[in-house]
Amino acid sequence: MEQCIVIKFLVEENVPPDEIHHRLQQQYGEECPSWTRVFEWCKCFREGRECVENEPHDRRPRTSITKPNIDRADALIRENRRNTIKELGAMLSISVGSVEDIMKYHLHYRKVNAQWVPRTLTDVNKMVRMQVATKTRMETLRKLKWNLLTHPPYSPDLAPSDFYLFGRxxxxxxxxxxxxxxxxxxxxxEWIHHQPQNxxxxxxxxxxxxxxKCVDCRGEYVED
Known part of the structure; x- marks a missing residue:
């Protein structure tokens, strides 16, 4: 209903349907209605419609949105997060609209960089990702045979330009x-040019x- 209110307001401001759809895309992203739906709402409001709620109507429930199909869709996504809606529909033998509803309302997935990802991460998801990232980073460092050094506290006293160059x-x-x-x-x-190499x-x-010195002082000011 919120989007319909926005559409109604913009129609009253004489904003064309293409521009309205563009603004909705910027604001709502994947939640934005299709261009056809936006055009239909614009037409209704221009013809004098005041109500911004969908009129009740009978609709045959989709029999393809079942728990087995939902579970199967989830499994297919986990196997390959780059599957498209059409590919999933073909593999599940259901319509594209049913796949979209499963992804959006049941599995709560969204597309990011052509991959399906959960809309929100649970604490468990975050912990797992942190563990995987840490393990991958450490394995990479060992493979490169790099030594880990203790990172000192941030301090301008560690910049050679501050503690050595600028003072002189x-x-x-x-x-x-x-x-x-x-x-x-x-x-x-000229001053820099005349300094000896050493x-x-x-x-x-x-x-x-x-x-x-900076580490020993825990990042506090270092006296010369």
Whole structure:
């Protein structure tokens, strides 16, 4: 009913059906009604309809939506999450509409990147995925023969530019006056160009020691 209210409002604003359908797709995604359905509602509202609820009507229940078909559809999806609605309908020998209802209202699946996935993850689903991801990551690291290092707390004291480069640059340029930004840039470039090679090597070699200090201080400020 919510979508019908939106359609009615947009019709009163003289928005064309194509644009209404496009807006509904952006807002509701897979829950958006088909273009044909949107066009029918637009036509009804333009002809003066006020009610936004579906009129009651008799409909023969779908006999193909049974528990065996639902279970079979779930099994097929788990075997291959890239099965299409048409393929599932052919394998189950039921209509496309019945398959759509099973996917949407009974199994609560939705398509993501051409794959069927549950609409919501339970706590158990989340735990299983975390375990699989952790196992895969560790197996990959062992295969690559990479060593795991303890990740230090984040701190600007671990950036060579902060604990080594900028301090010396500031000290050497202290007291100088510049007429504009270009002059600052030019002087900084000249300063960097005139530093010996071992100046930058020293800053890099200091990093492990700095790292240890930061870890020992639990990420607190590191004094020089």
């Amino acid at each position: 640059l500031k000290s050497d340029l202290q007291g100088m006056q510049f007429v504009d930004d270009d002059a600052v840039i030019q002087n900084v470039r 100046f930058f090597e020293k800053g890099t070699r200091m990093l492990p020691e700095r790292w240890k």
